[in-house]
Amino acid sequence: MARINDNYTKLASGYLFPEIARRTKVWSANHPGVQLMRLGIGNTTEALPMVLVDAMKAKLDKLSSRDTYTGYGDEQGDTPLREALKDFYKKHYGVELLADEFFVSDGAKSDAANIQNLFSEDCIVAVQDPAYPVYVDSNVVGGRSTGFQDGQYKGLVYLEGNSENGFIPLPPKQKVDIIYLCFPNNPTGAVATKEQLKAFVDYARENKAVIIFDAAYSSYIEDEELPRSIYEIEGAKECAIEINSFSKNAGFTGVRLGWTVVPHALVCENSEPDVLRGMWNRRQCTFFNGASNIAQAGGLAALSDEGYKACQGLVDYYKGNARIIKEGLESLGIECIGGKNSPYIWAKCPNGMSSWEFFDFLLDKCHVVVTPGAGFGAAGEGYVRVSSYGHRENVEMAIASIKENMR
């Protein structure tokens, strides 16, 4: 008699985006004909760069001829793409890695969710609060919580972000085993300095903890002093896994392509160097069959000089939106974090409003949809996340509407 995996029953129901959809739908039904302006979702809106499209069409041409057709590729990704990623890290971050430390995947979300499987069920996990829900939910499914209570999962350690620490918490005081960090952060847009990251790397090395570093928004960093890879911090190869993606620079949210770095040097309490890298290799070979070869052709083009330039053009476009949002909100006296080296603006709700109160206010008075910060964790209460993903004219209209209706 088959029985279900009880860990699924410990998951609180996914509340945030369904509830946004519900409130938006009700409002629209009561206000027929009124167009809403959406700054809620972190989903890309601009066209793929032509150099990437051409590369993917060229791959399709190869696949349409028996002389150049290829089937299964390596589960770890095509060698030229892994080599290009290695060269990219060297050129843009000054970071030296080996090509076989890069594992190409179908996106950062899958890897961010699956990586916990490498670790023992009794490992204690720390997450930033607020946080992207996948880190938390995947660890609940992985058996590392006994249940949801008072807005938090029991057994997890929450590293609280707040206006005092600029939403960049210090390493935990107690011992933890796995630490998820995301910089530039989703949802807050905060970016850790080298010194702040070094504190985590030092903590991890002292405690033989492992850092899972989500760098999916690294291409939004413009300040030269800010680290775009955790491996810019000395010693990080011994204690950190880095996850990244082509979603937010190349516009591959729907095309699906990402990568994870597991260095040979990575260790934990009961593993020598190369053990964790070998385990991730085995995991990918068993549970995955490689990213789409078409997407990989696009990714390779994105790492070329021409492709990189085109992708940075896309990034600059969204950053232009972010600037408009940030300046617009700040002109109203609203405190903002992020929006400079990040596509997200984390805006403090004015007049002591809660996340959902400000959400409702912006919806009802300004016809603008944002994301309530409380949906990303208890420490997100009193904030909303404003996303810069959208057409410029819509962003301008939304900010004009907020300015007009909030003065």
Add this chain to the structure above:
Amino acid sequence: MARINDNYTKLASGYLFPEIARRTKVWSANHPGVQLMRLGIGNTTEALPMVLVDAMKAKLDKLSSRDTYTGYGDEQGDTPLREALKDFYKKHYGVELLADEFFVSDGAKSDAANIQNLFSEDCIVAVQDPAYPVYVDSNVVGGRSTGFQDGQYKGLVYLEGNSENGFIPLPPKQKVDIIYLCFPNNPTGAVATKEQLKAFVDYARENKAVIIFDAAYSSYIEDEELPRSIYEIEGAKECAIEINSFSKNAGFTGVRLGWTVVPHALVCENSEPDVLRGMWNRRQCTFFNGASNIAQAGGLAALSDEGYKACQGLVDYYKGNARIIKEGLESLGIECIGGKNSPYIWAKCPNGMSSWEFFDFLLDKCHVVVTPGAGFGAAGEGYVRVSSYGHRENVEMAIASIKENMR
């Protein structure tokens, strides 16, 4: 101090394909200039149908314009593709399912490996012997074995295939919770009849077990009487999950696209209807971000009348190869299973040779590479798997060489 997931240490090292590569390399080094003919790997070799290529290029055109660009899709797959899969099942199998029972994925392998996560760690798992290694390995990682001993994983139940049962075992005598079945089978090419599948469905319903049915080769079935979906068996919706793929009919091994059916009606010991479907939905929304939208455009085209015809043309090509292999081997008095409703021929090693002895013989005397059956499980000893994936002229040369050198 982070600790590794010990279940990975219970995995026996992946021996089969590395060992084939090693022996082949050594042989080639000793015989410079001699061309080997490869009938070993289940990897497609023929060009993608143009109707699919055109559909994927059209999708790329849409992605290259901001007016038609789309980013993240639904984790469960695009609605038109799920609807088309539903219609396909109705039209070709006479099976009525709902569109929301189809979950589009990046391929059958990922789903076959991940599906065990829905079930409790203490569930007892039965697999066919021989079997595709992913069913076994994913369950070892999932904590359902205490280790590898004498060629088998302790805690798993092996349903032995042999020449008496035509490599289609009966349901287990003891109680098990999860049963993996694959028909047309990889590696044996055997195909269960409706009566044989019904015995498993009856067993599962009686014991509240769940069948994981891998139908990745269903498009190779030509006999009208043979079931191409487990849902052709009455009651299967209550007890079976079906996994399938575009890899082996549309040539999408590298493009990556598959699907899994989890019916609303599916139950197990401690779940009502809709619970397991909801859990898989939650699993996919947490651990996956949808299949590539380019691949999905190709999949939708593959299900159109024109696309279906083109894909069946590909299938017929490989089946032509299978016929040549089967007839060639049988003309030498070698007993074969499969090769008619399947791309695989399961050939009994002549003269009492072991799998590896026959492998070495074919390599050395005929310059043909096959896959030793023992690599798929203890019950595969004494057989080799011959794959029909290859260019026709290579298959013909390989069989001519075997005929010439084995007489």
